[in-house]
Structure formats: C-alpha cells, structure tokens
Amino acid sequence: MLPRTQGVKMSNFNFLVCSFIFLQMWSFLLVAAEDDSSSEVKIEVMFKPMECSKKSKRGDLMNVHYDGYLAKDGTQFYCSRSDKAGHPQWFVLGVGQVIKGLDQGMNDMCPGEKRKITVPPSLGFGKEGKDPVVPPNATLVFEVELYSVSKGPRNMEAFREIDLDQDKSLTKEEVKRYLKLDYERSGTPKDDAFYDKIMEDIFKKNDLDVNGLITSKEYNVYQHDEL
Ligand SMILES: [Ca+2]
Numbered sequence: 042m043l044p045r046t047q048g049v050k051m052s053n054f055n056f057l058v059c060s061f062i063f064l065q066m067w068s069f070l071l072v073a074a075e076d077d078s079s080s081e082v083k084i085e086v087m088f089k090p091m092e093c094s095k096k097s098k099r100g101d102l103m104n105v106h107y108d109g110y111l112a113k114d115g116t117q118f119y120c121s122r123s124d125k126a127g128h129p130q131w132f133v134l135g136v137g138q139v140i141k142g143l144d145q146g147m148n149d150m151c152p153g154e155k156r157k158i159t160v161p162p163s164l165g166f167g168k169e170g171k172d173p174v175v176p177p178n179a180t181l182v183f184e185v186e187l188y189s190v191s192k193g194p195r196n197m198e199a200f201r202e203i204d205l206d207q208d209k210s211l212t213k214e215e216v217k218r219y220l221k222l223d224y225e226r227s228g229t230p231k232d233d234a235f236y237d238k239i240m241e242d243i244f245k246k247n248d249l250d251v252n253g254l255i256t257s258k259e260y261n262v263y264q265h266d267e268l
C-alpha cells in the first residue's frame with residue numbers, strides 16, 4: 042500500500058517537473074519565434090511523394106494551396122482553400138509574385154509535396170506588416186501543398202510552344218490550350234472553369250498593359266535575372 046502511494050507521489054512530482062520543463066521550453070520557443078535576427082526561411086518537409094517527376098525551380102509556374110499563420114500565437118491570417126472560392130493559387134516561383142520567404146521556401150519541391158515554411162519578418166511583410174491581418178515584424182508560418190509545376194513564363198522554349206500562330210504574343214486561347222495539354226499529359230484533366238480561373242490569374246500577373254495579350258516582352262520580363 043505504502044510503496045504504491047509513494048509511487049503516485051513520485052509521478053505527480055515528475056509531472057510537475059515535466060510541466061515546468063515544458064513551460065520553459067515553450068517560452069524559449071516563443072522567444073525564438075519572436076526573434077527577428079534570423080534572416081533565413083526554415084523548411085520542414087511534412088510529406089514527400091514516392092515519385093518526383095520534376096522539382097520546382099526559379100521561373101516555374103506553381104499551382105499551390107497555402108495556409109498562413111502568425112508564429113507568435115498561431116492565428117490564421119490566410120487560407121487559399123477558403124479564399125477565391127478555394128482555387129489553388131498560381132504564381133511564378135522566384136520572381137517576387139509572392140513574399141520572398143515563399144519564393145525561397147518553395148524551391149526544389151516535388152508536385153504533391155507538403156511543407157511547413159517558417160518565414161522571418163525580413164522575408165515576409167517586414168516592419169510594416171500587412172494591414173489588417175499581419176502585424177509589424179511578424180514571423181509567419183505557412184503550410185503549403187504543391188499541386189503542380191509547369192514551365193513558367195520565363196521559359197522561352199515554352200513560350201514558342203504556347204504561341205501557336207508564332208506571332209510572338211499569347212492570346213488567352215493559346216495559353217488555355219497549352220494548360221489543357223499540360224494537364225492532360227500529366228493525367229489530371231480539369232473542367233473549363235478550372236482553366237478559366239488559372240487564365241485570369243496568369244493574365245492579371247503577366248499582361249502588364251492589360252490588352253489581353255502576353256507579348257514576348259511581357260512574358261520575358263524576368264529573363265535578365267535568370268539564374
Ligand atoms: Ca500568338
């Protein structure tokens with residue numbers, strides 16, 4: 042009877058010690074999360090598919106779902122699954138269409154891969170933050186899932202392939218046809234609404250003079266800083 046009671050006391054004590062250590066660690070982690078001195082993204086691979094046909098690189102067109110959280114308290118400030126009717130987001134990797142932390146953190150990634158990316162303020166929204174959702178100097182945590190990677194707008198080989206009539210400008214029909222082919226080739230054809238949504242994103246980001254055509258110049262706008 043007695044030893045058993047002692048045993049219980051001991052485990053209570055152990056529990057207290059563990060809780061204390063846990064609290065210490067937690068406050069340390071919180072301090073680390075608040076620390077602005079880190080200037081690098083931290084990448085944790087949460088899931089990696091068995092097969093990886095191609096890895097993302099600068100200039101690639103990325104189709105991705107991502108959720109954004111504030112590191113200090115876990116508040117969700119962005120969710121692409123609920124935003125814009127839940128369509129995955131499209132952007133060109135490494136050219137400033139998303140915050141620097143994501144440009145860096147989503148490099149060398151396989152389609153189907155999931156990552157947790159911790160972004161310091163200097164590679165996120167910086168001193169200003171992003172009103173009203175991201176406060177100043179906020180470390181951000183993104184959970185990203187990459188759906189597909191295709192040749193991005195900086196790839197001139199792809200441009201010539203998309204530009205069916207070879208007039209050095211891309212109509213929506215030409216881009217749509219190419220996207221369809223690309224999805225069909227990868228065995229995941231989609232419906233028209235899906236392609237139309239992508240077209241809207243692509244033209245919003247690349248048709249700089251908004252005339253409904255992407256010229257080789259607009260398409261090639263980032264070519265000078267190609268790695
Ligand atoms: Ca054309």
Ligand SMILES: [Ca+2]
Nearest residue numbers: 248250252254
């Ligand atoms: Ca244009």
